[in-house]
Amino acid sequence: MSKVLKYTLMLLVIFFISETLFAQDEEDFEDEDGVEELTRQVNNFKPGLSRFLMRGYAHAGIEFLQDRTTFVGGSFNPIFLWQQSERLLFESELEIELTEEGTELGLDYADMSYFLNDYITVRLGKFLLPFGTFGERLHPRWINRLPSNPLGFSHDGQVGPISDIGVEVRGALNISHHAWMNYSLYVVNGPRLNSGEVEAEEGGQLHYVNYLDNNKSKTFGGRIGILPLHDNSLEIGFSGQYGKVGIADTKYEDVGSQLYAIDLSYVTRLDFMKSMLDVKGQWNSVRVDDISYPDPEDALQNYTFENISNAYYGQISSKPAFINNSFFNKLEFVGRYSKLELPSQAVWGGEDTQITIGINYWLDWRTVIKFAYQTLDSNGEDDGHSALAQGDAFLLHWSIGF
Template identity: 40%
Template sequence: MKKKILFILLSVLSFMFSKAQDSTQKQIQSLQDEISMLKKPLKTHFMIRGFAQFGFDASDDNVNFNMTSFNPVLLWRQGDRFLFETELEMEYMTNQLSVNLGYANASYMITKGLIVKFGKILIPFGSFGEKLHPSWVNKCATMPLGIGHDGLVPMNDIGIEIKGGLQLGSSKLSYALYAVNGPTIKDGTVEPTEAGMLAFDNAIDNNKNKAIGGRIAFLPFQNSSLEIGLSGYYGKPGSSVSPFATDSMSVIRDLNYKTVTALLTAVDISYVKMISEIGGVIDIKGQYTMSEVSKASYINPTDTTRMPYSFNNSSVAYYAQLAYRPAMLENEILKNVELVGRYSVYNTPQSSLWYSNKSQITIGLNYWLTWRTVIKADYQMTTVDNGMSGMTSSSSMTGMSSMGATTSNMILLHLGIGF
């Protein structure tokens, strides 16, 4: 009897063990299936990256903590050829949160050397606006003069672009061609002192013309250390309708800007190389930009005669930047230190109401906490010469004022983060 009970117990136990083993095997198999599913290449992928900059500025007049910017970048990849990307520019200024759309576009790789993209694009004019503007990429806490909002250089616009990189023997060539809504010209009706200035941030075109442009860059060395870029941008910024069509004076009624043209050209250069003889990385960047807007007449609101005036609408902006990081040193602290110097200039048309001759020297010391996190300490001297601000008209010279040159100093301590 005892033997029978023992036999039954052993049978039940062995059955239970075998069941438990089966269950464990199934669980292991299930986990293995899940892992292999996760390892399987995804057809679609979404991620959020971006950059931010927080800072402390001390000028001659005030000392200020600020949240300079927070720019999330959303990337959505479908397959291996399609990408949607967008950047939101969030800034907290004058006690208000400002949110702008930096870019939002879809791109598709048609062939290995041809990408087509459409939407709101970063304009490939020069190298700074498209490639160097993120706070953890820009080696200084501020942008060079003439680049950025209200600058000489178009930063972004809505349109279509084709671009790519090609191998030329041991050299490389990159190209970008685009058609976008284009700039508008400030006619002085809203901001009279900015009459004749180009405005690039336009969601809706003011005419039927499209601005066209392109950039060709040549990388002659097989290590891609040197890049020389040439950029051009042409557009008609005026509306076909005169903003003064209802004015009582016929001389003013005749003013219109539909034939005005704007031509912008730029040369940019970049040289970045790890040089063992100097124990680190040397980084040279520069850009020279010229803007030529054809002559037109404007009204000065302070001129009681209301006689139109005109001026040669040519502007220039350029910068040169040198950075050195002793990345080959063994000392863990010194190898993350970077020295930066930048000189930039922005000259607007003489005889315009917005004439100024600005120059800026920036000397910086960066400390890299990680490859995408940097503490920037900059000392910046900006000289502004408004000179003889005024205008010429056919009958009078009014509104002239000698402002002279003023220099302001600023210390900036910023944290730039890429995430």
């Protein structure tokens, strides 16, 4: 009996061991299946080298002007980024804007960049020109600290280019252990001169929309930015652009233009105020060679003038980001002085001065409510060269970057 029991127990033990081993094999087999399935699923989500991303910004607001109160904005600027490979990037920005005529669609830029090496990038297409920094880096609504642009830095009374079509080489290099510089050299169509033969009152103005060049000459330009401090807090930039601007086969064919800009940026932490300090400034100067234009007041006569325009601004802002109060550390205080000087002897000449002070409230790092008080004084035959009317204005805008 004991033998029978012994053999029975042995058989049961063998049975259980084999069952356990078999079950383990099955589990291993199932685990391998699971890993394969997981690997397949992960591979399905592998991003590859081609990547598409849409970013952009938008704004809306209300403006209390001297002669009217109006809601503005509803503008939307989608930015399309297509990363073709580690070396090739396409970028484009559209501007969809509501105007009195309806909805306007504009192409701010559309260019491809090829990263030649660590220090040289080649760009081709329509790109934002590094003529100073406002047009290239600071104009987006969620980056611009105030609801309006400085005088001469938007399409009204524009002094200096914002974008153009051509080719550019740019990059950054170290110049010492503490300092580095960035550079840009470009060749573009350049601005075109309004000869005044069709619109006599605009004779001598430069138009920066020249998508099919009006002559064989190309415009050359560039910018050098120096960052001399070890923490990159200070950047000083020098820009220049030269080219002929007249229409081919006319007396304006050899009329040249010389454009210069100096820009400054200083961003630092002020520990004693528990704040960030941001100082920005830019001076643009545009000179067109002397030549005569049809006199708007007498079609049979010509007139000439020294065709030099200047636009400049200085801006200071402070954000008490490091104080221990969740309301006050989202505030920002801004002040800006801006001036536009157009040739005084031209019928479109004159001077505008703009002073703007504002308070911003940041909902997060890229969403802001901006409230500003602005004055605009004009001295010239024209009633101001800004989109805003003369006098005082209150501006309340909301901007988002995404």
